[in-house]
Every structure is written in C-alpha cells, then in structure tokens.
Amino acid sequence: xxxxxxxxxxxxxxxxxxxxxxxxxxxxxxxxxxxxxxxxxxxxxxxxxxxxxxxxxxxxxxxxxxxxxxxxxxxxxxxxxxxxxxxxxxxxxxxxxxxxxxxxxxxxxxxxxxxxxxxxxxxxxxxxxxxxxxxxxxxxxxxxxxxxxxxxxxxxxxxxxxxxxxxxxxxxxxxxxxxxxxxxxxxxxxxxxxxxxxxxxxxxxxxxxxxxxxxxxxx
Amino acid sequence: xxxxxxxxxxxxxxxxxxxxxxxxxxxxxxxxxxxxxxxxxxxxxxxxxxxxxxxxxxxxxxxxxxxxxxxxxxxxxxxxxxxxxxxxxxxxxxxxxxxxxxxxxxxxxxxxxxxxxxxxxxxxxxxxxxxxxxxxxxxxxxxxxxxxxxxxxxxxxxxxxxxxxxxxxxxxxxxxxxxxxxxxxxxxxxxxxxxxxxxxxxxxxxxxxxxxxxxxxxxxxxxxxxxxxxxxxxxxxxxxxxxxxxxxxxxxxxxxxxxxxxxxxxxxxxxxxxxxxxxxxxxxxxxxxxxxxxxxxxxxxxxxxxxxxxxxxxxxx
Numbered sequence: 001x002x003x004x005x006x007x008x009x010x011x012x013x014x015x016x017x018x019x020x021x022x023x024x025x026x027x028x029x030x031x032x033x034x035x036x037x038x039x040x041x042x043x044x045x046x047x048x049x050x051x052x053x054x055x056x057x058x059x060x061x062x063x064x065x066x067x068x069x070x071x072x073x074x075x076x077x078x079x080x081x082x083x084x085x086x087x088x089x090x091x092x093x094x095x096x097x098x099x100x101x102x103x104x105x106x107x108x109x110x111x112x113x114x115x116x117x118x119x120x121x122x123x124x125x126x127x128x129x130x131x132x133x134x135x136x137x138x139x140x141x142x143x144x145x146x147x148x149x150x151x152x153x154x155x156x157x158x159x160x161x162x163x164x165x166x167x168x169x170x171x172x173x174x175x176x177x178x179x180x181x182x183x184x185x186x187x188x189x190x191x192x193x194x195x196x197x198x199x200x201x202x203x204x205x206x207x208x209x210x211x212x213x214x215x216x217x218x219x
Numbered sequence: 220x221x222x223x224x225x226x227x228x229x230x231x232x233x234x235x236x237x238x239x240x241x242x243x244x245x246x247x248x249x250x251x252x253x254x255x256x257x258x259x260x261x262x263x264x265x266x267x268x269x270x271x272x273x274x275x276x277x278x279x280x281x282x283x284x285x286x287x288x289x290x291x292x293x294x295x296x297x298x299x300x301x302x303x304x305x306x307x308x309x310x311x312x313x314x315x316x317x318x319x320x321x322x323x324x325x326x327x328x329x330x331x332x333x334x335x336x337x338x339x340x341x342x343x344x345x346x347x348x349x350x351x352x353x354x355x356x357x358x359x360x361x362x363x364x365x366x367x368x369x370x371x372x373x374x375x376x377x378x379x380x381x382x383x384x385x386x387x388x389x390x391x392x393x394x395x396x397x398x399x400x401x402x403x404x405x406x407x408x409x410x411x412x413x414x415x416x417x418x419x420x421x422x423x424x425x426x427x428x429x430x431x432x433x434x435x436x437x438x439x440x441x442x443x444x445x446x447x448x449x450x451x452x453x454x455x456x457x458x459x460x461x462x463x464x465x466x467x468x469x470x471x472x473x474x475x476x477x478x479x480x481x482x483x484x485x486x487x488x489x490x491x492x493x494x495x496x497x498x499x500x501x502x503x504x505x506x507x508x509x510x511x512x513x514x515x516x517x518x519x520x521x522x523x524x525x526x527x528x529x530x531x532x533x534x535x536x
Contacts, residue, residue, distance in 0.1 A: 021304070136314070172314055179320040182308040 005061050006085045013053030013060075016046050020170055021182040024054040027213065028189030029160060031056050035125055036158045038063070038187075039147055041210050042129035043137040043168035046178070051127055051162060052086075054185050064119055065127045066146075068093045089119040091146075093132055113149045120154055130206065137168030140211040143203040151193045151202075161188040161206065163213035186213040228464045229284075229406050236277060236413060243270050262427065272515055273416065280412070284405050289336065291390040291408065296332040301512045302382040302520075303328065309497055310374050315364030319355055323375060327351050328383045335387050338394045347384035352376055382513070385520040388527040395527075397534045400466040410458070410465050411479060411526050415519050418454035418480040419487070425449025439491035451480045466534055478529065479522045486521030490514065 016022075040051055048065045055063055069090040072082035082088040091112050120126060128150075130143035151159055166183040191209050193202055247267040283290035307320060327347065334343035356372045389411065393404040400407075426446025434442045458476025462469045490513060 166308065168314075169312065169317075172317060175317050177318075177321050179307070179317060180304055180324060182304060 005057070006087075008081075008085045009052075012049055012085075016049040017053050019178050019180050020046060020050050020167065021180070022050050022054060022185050023182070024185045024187075026187045029158075029187060031059060033059055033062075034158060035120060035123065035154075035156070036160050036190075037120075037126045037128055037147070037150065038160050038162055039128045039130050039206065039210065040162040040164055041137075041140045042131045042134050043164070044134060044171045044173070046171050047129065047134075047164055047167055048086075048127060050167065050183070051164065051185065059125065062123055063125045063127055064089055066091055066116065066119075066129075068132075089116060089126065091115065109145075109149070113146070113153050116146070116150050117153050120157060125157075126150075130203070134173045135168075136173075137166075140207055143207050145199055145203065147206060148193065148199045148202050155193070158190045159192060159206070160190050161209040161213060162186065163188070163210055163215075165214065165216055184215055186215060188213045226403060226405070229403065229409065232406060232409050232413070232461070232464045233281065236409075240270065240273055240277060244274075268511075269420070269515075272511075276412075276515075280409075288390070288393045291393055291405075292332055292336050295386055295390045296329070298512065298516060299328055299332070299383045299386050300324070302386070302516060303378055305511075305513045306378045306382055307375075309494075310378065311497070312374070313364060313366065313371060315362040316359060316371055316375065318362060319358040319375060322354070322358060323351075323379055327354070327379060331383050331387050332390075335391045335394075343387070343391070347376075347379050351379055355379075381517075381520050385524045386516065388524040389519065391527055392523075392530065395531055395535050397466050397530070398536065400534075406464045407466075407530065410461055411523065412519070413461065414454055414458040414476045414479045415483050415522050417457055418450050418483045419518055420450075421453045422446050422450030422484070422487075425453070435488065438488060438495060442488065442491075447484055451477070451484070454480045466530075471533075475526065475529065479526055482522040482525055483518030486518040489521070490517035 038051060038055075040047065048067070052060060052063055052065065065086055065088045067082055067086075067088040067090055069092050072078045072088060072090055082090060116126065128147060130147045131141040132144045133141075135141045147159070151157075163186050164183065165185070166181055169179065169181050170183060171178040188209055191206060247263070247270050250263045251267065279294055283294040286293075303324065307323075312320065331343060331346050334346055337343075355375050356368075359368065359372055359375075389408060392407045392411065395404060395407070397404075423441075423446065426441060426443050426449075429449065430441075430443030430446040432444045433440060434444055434447060455473060455476040458479065459469055459473040461476075462472035465472055465475075467475060
C-alpha cells in the first residue's frame, strides 16, 4: 500500500476518535512498524476505524482491515469505502470453518488464507475481528479459525491482542446514531502459536488474551 | 464584544484571579521540588493538576467573555456536554436506553442552552424538570425494555438535571436585568466561579492542615468537619470582600457567598456518593486524562441554580 492514507479515511478516523473519546493504552507492547496482526473483540461498526485511528500514522498507512465480503459488497457506498478508502481485505465469513469441517472442499479456506497472507505481503499489517460478527459486549465470543491458520502460514508476523471497551454502548448493533460515551482501547502482549499447538487450544488462548485486557469489567 | 475590557471592576476581579493563579502555580512548583517534605506525593500532583485545570478554565472563560454572552453559553454548553458524557460513561445503562441517550445529548441539552440564550425564562426553567421528565420514561418505554425501568429513567433524568439544567443557570446569570448593574453581569458569573472554586480549594487545604473528624467517611474520606468549616468560613470571607464587584452590600455578599459554599459542599458530597455507589474509584483512574470534569464542577452545578434564583428573586424587579 504505497499510496498512503486516503483523505476520507483520515477524516472518518478523526470523527470516530471525537465521538468515542478513545483512550489508548499500549499495555503489553509498544507501537512498532513491524508486521503485525491486531485482533480484537467486536461489538460495533466503529471498532475498526477506532482501532485503526489509534495506530501512529506510519503504522496506520500499512494497516488493512479484514472485513466481511457479504456486508461490505452490499451497497456501492460500502464497497467504495471498503475497497478504496480503507483498502480492506474482503473475505467470505465462515468459509474457513466450513472448509475445516470436512464437509466443504478444503481449498476454499486455503485460498482465503492465501488471500490474507498475500494482503500481508512484506510490509502490511492486518486488523482482524476473529469473532466474525458483532457481539453484545458482555463477553468475547468464540474465535473463528482464520487467525490460527494465518498465524501458521506467517509465523514471522506478530499477533497483538486488543480489547475495545464501551464501543457497544456508543454504537451498538442495529443502531445508526452514536451516543458519545468515552471508550478505552488496550493493546496486550503479543502471542504466538506454540509448537504442536492445535487449533482449539490456541483460539481459546487468543480469546483469553483479548478478554483479559478488559479494564472495567461487567457492570 | 470588547465591552468586557472597559469594565474596570471586572478586569480587577480577573486580575486578582490571575495573581492568585500565579502564586498557586509557584507554590505548586516549590512543593514539587521539595524532596524532603512530609506531604504526600500524590497530594502534590493532585494540587498541581487542579491548578493546571484552573489555568485552562481561566483562559477559556476570558475568551468567552470577549466573545460576549454567546461565548459563555457555548463554554458552559460544552462543559455540560463533557460532564454528561463522563456521567453517562460511568453510570451503567442498557441497550434499550440508546436512543433516549442520543436525544439527551443531541436534542435536550442543546435545546436547554438555546432557550437560555433566547432568555426565555419560563421555558428554560421547565425544559428538563418537566418536559424531559415526561419524555425520558416515554422514550425508554417505547424502546420496549422494562428491566430496571425506574432506575434507568432516574439515572438519565438525574444526569440531565445536574450536568445540564443546573449548570445552565450559570450563563443564565448574564441575562438578569439588575437595575443599576446593566452590562456588568459577567462580574456576577465570575463572582460565582471564584467563591465556588475557592471554597473547593480552601476546604481541601484546611482539610489537609487540620482535618481530623470525618463527616461521612463512607462517602468521601477526605471531607472533614475542620476542612469543610474552614473552607466555608474563609471562602465566605473572601466572597464578602468581593462585594464591590457585585450589586450586593457587604452583608448581602456574605449571605450569597455562604449559600454558594454550603451548596458547593453539598454538590461535592453528592457526586462522591454517586461515585462510591457505582464503584468508579478505579474507573476514575482509568479515564484520568479525559475525565474529572464532573469532579471539578460538581459544586458549581449545585450552587449555580440557587444563586441564580436568589439574585433573580431579590435583585430583579
């Protein structure tokens, strides 16, 4: 992504930061230009843009979101935003888990992993919401398999967990007008796939890495 | 409006505030440098943070005076917005409150300040206590979630009352038509701010110096009888000495300052109780950089409406 940041992206990021008053804490690592996969809990449409805007601009220029194809290709505006403004990597939701359930041909999942690996290239980072869909914010849902396969495919890339708090109260699923409450974003300690670690234990550990960053706790 | 600059007494009042701030800043620096002091380090940081906040308030207030009444409206409107934001962030709400909250932030609050700006007293006086009081439960009921209905309604209503309605009486002071005091209302606002904030500071200082007997240790362990009474007496004395800037006689000024101080104390205590209730001591630490606005203006929120009504009742024919 040598073209840099799209001006609309910068504008939307500034608006999102203003609405959410987000306070960023790098608790487990420092901002770094090395290649990373940032993975976080997902409760709001604002999640990606806020996480993205929290990264320093040099890093931001090379950070691309993984987004659901079905949603982001639905209208021309969404498609434009995903494709041109945020340079999103659009993937088919659930394809990877289907591919691993032995009922679907494995190559669907494999080609998706290849797509994501290609999107990483040799200098990009990715932003991923492994729950695959927006939750209610009460607890972090189960992770889908993509993170595991991608981590195996690119062991050189750091996996950074992040937790976003209060986003579900600012713009919950099903609403289109935001309420300007304050939010918190915490980046945790990078994790990696241990030798011989299988998918489910790893995904559970990754989920724990995200939810342990919660600072306020359930009311 | 540059009218403010030609108001000599206003400038004197403001100059006094600046001198005080410079002095306090120097004291803060000295305290910070002194290594071998028996004063707690966090106490000093706290003190310096308070002074930094006052500098900011002072600059913003001066700018708003230069702009004229609209400037003060915008300033206090922003304060209300930020305070409400902090309050709503800390108070648990449910998914079903979302639209009601949106209305509170973007319609009810701006409307309140707009009505104050219109000088439409009979309307702005009932806006939140009557109209919002009916609107909020209706809106939550329409959303369909009945769990904790009364609690949720009260939380939102109370937030709007304290952060929005009460505070909006401070800029409303600028529209009181006091005979013989026309064009000098900014002094009244500054008077309220000085007495209120000095009461906070003096309570704190007296509390640190001679505070022993706690008033309600469960609510706020820092509030002591010695501190509160010391603050009350000294801030009332200060307010009395500022009578020349107001339409009051010295005795009236003493009464007004006394009232402001008592209410300021009440505001601080109530906001502390809310914080203990929702257990946000930790959260307060988490949002320290953006937070703390409610802590700084809690006393003003309680003092402003009563001060406004006392002046209006006794001095506006």
